[in-house]
Amino acid sequence: MSKDYVDYMVEETRKILAIDSPSGYTREVADYVMEEYKKLGYEPQLTVKGGILVAIGGRDKENAVQLEAHIDTLGAMVAEIKSNGRLRVTAVGGMNANNAEAENCKVITRFNGNYEGTLQLINASIHVNDEYDGIKRSYDSVEVILDENVKTKKDTEKLGIMTGDFVCFDPRTTVTKSGYIKSRFLDDKLSVGILLGYAKYLKEENVTPERMIYQHITVFEEVGHGGAASIPEGVTEVISVDMGCVGEGLACDETQVSICAKDSHGPYHYDVVSGLIKAAKENNIDFAVDVYPHYGSDADVALTAGYDVRHGLIGAGVYASHGYERSHVDGVKNTFELLKAYLG
Template sequence: MNEMDMEYCLSALRALLAIDSPSGFTEKVSDYLIDELTRLGYEPHKTRKGGVVCCLGGEGNGLMLMAHVDTLGGIVSTVKSNGRLTISPVGGLRAENCETENCRVYTRFSGTYSGTLQLCNASVHVNGDYNDQKRTFQSTEVVLDEPVGSAQDTRALGIEVGDFVCFDPRTVITDSGYIKSRFLDDKLSAAMLLAFAKEIREHDRTLKRKVYLHFTVYEEVGHGASASVPEDVEELISVDMGCVGDGLTCTEREVSICAKDSGGPYDYGVTTALVEAAKAAGVKYAVDVYPYYGSDVEASLRAGYDVRHGLIGAGVYASHGYERSHIEGVENTLKLLEAYTL
């Protein structure tokens, strides 16, 4: 990808991260994708589940590239007697990773309110058990930035059980090329697919085969890609975060090719072809096994689709927390996508 493409990729990433979109609350991010793909000259459509599918062109042996734009988040589960909120996590959100984070509460009919997730009785000058308290969603609460002191006060604002709670991404891109934010899983990959689509259209690149994009919206709760795979698709590749951690070889500067995760091995032929493409293009890559991971393409297989499947992604550290990748990891992932499809 050239410099302008990378600039676009990072711009799209910032735009995607700025849109709150936990699983089940994704209409605005899907609308953004529809508008952006249409602006690039494509004809995307929204699925009944709310995801976005777009054909990039090409003929024969259909390939679908998948990324998800739903994120972790929370839903109000209790309006407490003190006017504060208990939340139920959406996806794998962890209380210990969200403590002291700013958030927004989206009411159904009365607008949006800001707050912070705090440990109950959060002051170390008051709470002698502060250090020993286990952080859970029962021991933490959303403290609203409103003068409320009772459940009645909070409900008068229009806040009720079932309202979504969305956390600040805190996006930072450093001069040294590191990309830090919540929800790089998987909006970083979604931005890369948009940059890939832009490259195809603006430079009239010829695809080796017919290629679709599918931006799913329920991956974090397990059924994102369980529907909406076109009949002519023979192969699915999930472009999701590559794992970085103890026992793995990938870094944030590489593209990871997953051989196996907790759902089992990925298609041997697809994985081999991805490695061959990476080698031929001089891409910096790693092949790893992810011990605690599941992907969109596995949801497709469980739904009964007869397809081959693979998984790649830029290396991302500290998954489901405050995540970090690097521009070089993005570049290597895009180079692999080009080598595999063009």
């Protein structure tokens, strides 16, 4: 049974990853996810900010749980059309320029369609640029080269490109025969796929959890305020389902579900973390508990916004965060199983 749901979650993740959605440009992907909830038999609501809020069932509405994942991603925005027709860009969220270098991208104009291009180091030909190796990569040392015959600022302006247009990077999604899921923006579209899978499981298996469960798909997490609103009355616990960190000094790998005990904002609620660990142990779920050194979640933001709730953070292990990321179908499965075990 779990394999069928995992296959669904991976396939939905693929579909969501294929829809560009840097923070601030998320309506198309939100529309897709809204329709998927409706197909599952739910009644999602679009929040004023553009996120999705949906009740997926449960008995106790006075002690409800809200699960949060985000569909907004990293990206860039046109900051200047240069005299040679190329584009200076500014980051949307935390993608490092050295990680985005040489990636294909799209420029989304407001009124004149989309144009393809590549983010490249300025003077990117290594046979010409004597300083190539020593140049510090930043958004001042890279530029978007359009796949259009433009040579001047006026040429580019004639295409309808202007300052403030979004730049979306190619996710390059692939799933290997061995079960590894590789793509940009698994943070956090993989978790959105998992939440859809959990909602599908409750509906199809006719499961009614003890506590009412809401799912909130946020759209401004990467810029810091995704979870700052839209928590219904009666919610006493918020759990972010986001990527689990994988790296040196941490225990989690891509095949596990990570339970975060503390991130850069501070400890998660002791009872929530303990309950998640207990559920994982009692159900033989492959998990790790970690402390994330550079991390903030939608659950953190909910507390910062003043909500009086307990908070937690889990997620499938993801390596190379904010770069070309990698997870595994077993990490998806273990995250799904932990939601089932903890929430019922």
